[in-house]
Amino acid sequence: MAGVKGQVQQRGVERRRAMVDAALELFGRQGVRGTGLATVAERAGTTASALIHHFGSKDGLVRAVLAEADRRALARLGAAPEAEPTLEQAFAWFVRDAEHTAATERELTALHTTLTAENLTPGTALHDWFRDRGRALRSHLAAAFARAAADGTARPDLDPATLAAETAAFLEGAHLLWLLDPEHIDLPALHRSYFTGLSARLTPPPA
């Protein structure tokens, strides 16, 4: 009995993954507004009502797609979600992520930016998801700054929360600038410059 139940659960997981994969590709290519649930269902070999059953609503499916994109980015960097990177490691991840984004991820990045801008106001469908994602990123970053200040690899008087917000602001803005003007904005070079400058700022004063 346990074996049969396990198989059924396994099939449910696979079906859910096929739905998210299909939606990720279609949303990335033609936007959320331009993609009906019926189209996602057809691509995933299922029905619109099965999508609603799994995700509750189209917004639920969009949240699952955004979470999957984040999960893939972490996996690509070889970063465990519970990792406690050094600042040097974290900065290197952001540069590598920018290289990958500039090479292959225009559609997904544009989707992310457009959806953020559509959900700035409390009460919009994805507002809390984006706000909480931002808070989580800043909290991880602040922890990395605090560890570096504590272990002496960065100056002890740095302000972890403000530096985390500043870095998150740079990351959001760099992607926006690049999306708007890819001919003039070199996304990886911009990241290298920012993180090189930030490292220099944070170097502890000579003892």
Place this chain on the structure above:
Amino acid sequence: MAGVKGQVQQRGVERRRAMVDAALELFGRQGVRGTGLATVAERAGTTASALIHHFGSKDGLVRAVLAEADRRALARLGAAPEAEPTLEQAFAWFVRDAEHTAATERELTALHTTLTAENLTPGTALHDWFRDRGRALRSHLAAAFARAAADGTARPDLDPATLAAETAAFLEGAHLLWLLDPEHIDLPALHRSYFTGLSARLTPPPA
């Protein structure tokens, strides 16, 4: 005759200004999509066809509103459009602008960010306007960095174009983060931290 012609032109300028003022207020409060031309016309004491006559289309009116918002920001800072500020002056302007924005300009900033995100793709109505505005801002910033490198107030080996892009990225991203999470993001404090750090990075090495 010249006097009459001058009066007619003057009335045309005033009428145009009333239209832009009405649109600025309405777009800021209820968004572009939520504001019909008829509503703008009524507020400005004119007709929708007079709006089309002056601006060509609703997109033309939106461009005029965005340009007017930029003009007001410069005027508020006491900055002439052709000014050649020092880095210190430019950084102080950005901090003062952030203070003003955080105090009073949420709607207009949200409008700017939402419209940027809706016009990332070449061919969208306002794409070239936002792209060219970004280029102009970066060009002004790069010139200020280059002047500081040349006159010895900043290190001579700085890269003006990359620093300009980095600063523009920070500015865009900081506003986005603040719009999404004003309870957790202190926009002026974030600006002070970024520009203090940037100044420290650019200090020329001791001779």
